[in-house]
Amino acid sequence: MSSTLTADTRVSATPEAPRLRSGIVLATLLTCQLMIVLDITVMNVALPRIRTDLNFSATGLSWVMNAYTLVFGGLLLLGGRAGDLFGRRNLFIAGTALFTLASLAGGLAPSATLLLIARVVQGIGAAMAGPSTLALLTTIFSEPKARMRVLALFSGMSSAGFAIGLIVGGFLTQWLSWRSVLFINVPFGLAVSLLAVRYLPRSERKPAHLxxxxxxxxxxxxxxxxxxxxxxxxxxxxxxxxxxxxxxxxxxxxxxxxxxxxxxQPLLPLRLFADRNRAAAYTNMFFGPMAGMSMFFFLTQYLQEVLGLSALATGFAFLPTALLMFTMIRLIPRLLPRFGPKPVTLVGAVSMVSGLVLLTQLTVDSGYFPLLFIAMILMGCGIGLAFSPLNVIIMSSVSPTEAGAAGGALQTLQQTGAALGLAILVTVFGTASEHAGGSAQHALVAGMTTAFAAAAAIAALTLVVALTFRNPRPTN
Missing domain, CATH: 4.10.860 (DNA Excision Repair, Uvrb; Chain A)
Known part of the structure; x- marks a missing residue:
C-alpha cells in the first residue's frame, strides 16, 4: 500500500516505516472484515453435521444462520454510532475480542441452545467491530487514491467472503469437523485484537447520547x-x-x-441520502445482496443433494465466482476513476441478472459444466463490478465525524438485504416445491429455479438504480 497514515490518526510511526505500519493496519482491518463475513456462509456446508450432532429440528437448524445475521444486521447502526461516540479503535478491539470468545464457545457448545446463544453473541461482536472497520479505513487512508484502493479491497473482501466461506467451510467440515468452522476464528481473532492494540491509531471520543x-x-x-x-x-x-x-x-x-x-443525534442521519449517487449506492447495497445470496444458499443444496458432491467439492465449485470477484476488485480502482460509477455498475448488474437468468434453466440432469460454470463466472463478474464500487461511492465523500454512521448504514442495508432476500426467496422456493410434481429432486430443482427467477427480478432493480448514477467521472 502506497499511502502513509495521515497526521490526524496520531500514530507515532518512524519515517523509515510508514509503509510497513500502514500495511499492517490494512491487513488487520481487512482480516477482521473477512472473518466477520465468512461466518455468514461458512456454516452453510456444515449444517447437516450440526443437525446430526446437536439434534436440531429441521426448522430450528435455520436459526444457526439467522441468529447471527439477524443480530449482526439489527445492531449495525447502533455499532456504527457507538464507534463515533466512544472511539472506533476501542469498539473495534472490544467487538473483535467478543466475536473471538463467542466463536470458541460455539465450537465447544454441547447443545443446540448453547450454540445458538454463541451465534447471537458472535452477531453482537460483529456489529461492534464491523462499522468501526470501515470507518477506520476511511479516516486512516485519507489520500483519495489510497482510499479508493482500500475501499475497493474492503468491498471485494466483503463480497468474495461469501464464496470463500463455502470453500473454507467445506474443507474444514470434511477433513476435521463442523466445530473447526468456529474454532478457526480464534487464532485470527486473537491476532487481529493484538495487532489492533499495537498499531491502530487512537480515535477521539465525542460526548453525545446514543x-x-x-x-x-x-x-x-x-x-x-x-x-x-x-x-x-x-x-x-x-x-x-x-x-x-x-x-x-x-x-x-x-x-x-x-x-x-x-x-x-440519529443512528442513521437521513442527510446521508441527500446526495444522489450515495442514495443510489445505498439502494443497490440493499437489493444486490437480496438477490445474490440466493445463489450461494440454493446452489449449495443443489450441488450436494442433486449432484451428490461432497462438502469440500461443493466449496470448490464456487471457486470461479471467488476468483472473478477478486479480479474485479483489482480492476475497480482503475475502472472507477476512468469511467465513473454508472458504466461500471451497469455492466455488473447486467452480468448478475444474466447469471441468475441462466440458473433458472437448471434441471436434475444439468451437471456442473457448462451451465453452472458459466453462471458462476457471470455472477463473479456481476457481484464484483456492481457492488465493489458502492463502498467507494458511499464512503469517499462523508465527513470523518459521520464515517461510523455511514459505514453502519451501508453494512446494515447489506445484511438486512441478504436476510430479507433469503427469507423471501426461501418462501418462493417452498411454495414452488410444494406445487411441483415428480420426484423429490425434481421438486427441489423446480423450487430453486423459481427462486432464481424471483432473484433475477430483484437483481433487475439494481440495473434500474444503476441508471440513476450521475454521469460525470469522479475527480479523485
Missing part, C-alpha cells in the same frame, strides 16, 4: 420482517403469526424513520 429508541425500533423491525418471511415459508401466507410479524416489522421500520428525522 439513539436507543432508534436502535430498538430498527433492530426489532428488521427481526420481525425476517421472522415473518421465515414463518411464511413454514406456515404459509395466511398464517396469523406471519401476518402479525410482517405488519409489526413494517410499523417498526416506519417508526424508526420518524424517530431518525426528529432526534438531534
Amino acid at each position: 439513539d436507543l429508541p432508534g436502535a430498538v425500533t430498527a433492530t426489532a423491525g428488521v427481526a420481525a420482517l425476517v421472522y415473518g418471511f421465515i414463518s411464511a415459508a413454514s406456515h404459509g401466507w395466511g398464517n396469523e403469526i406471519t401476518d402479525i410479524s410482517l405488519a409489526a416489522g413494517a410499523l417498526l421500520i416506519a417508526a424508526f424513520l420518524v424517530i431518525e428525522s426528529r432526534v438531534a
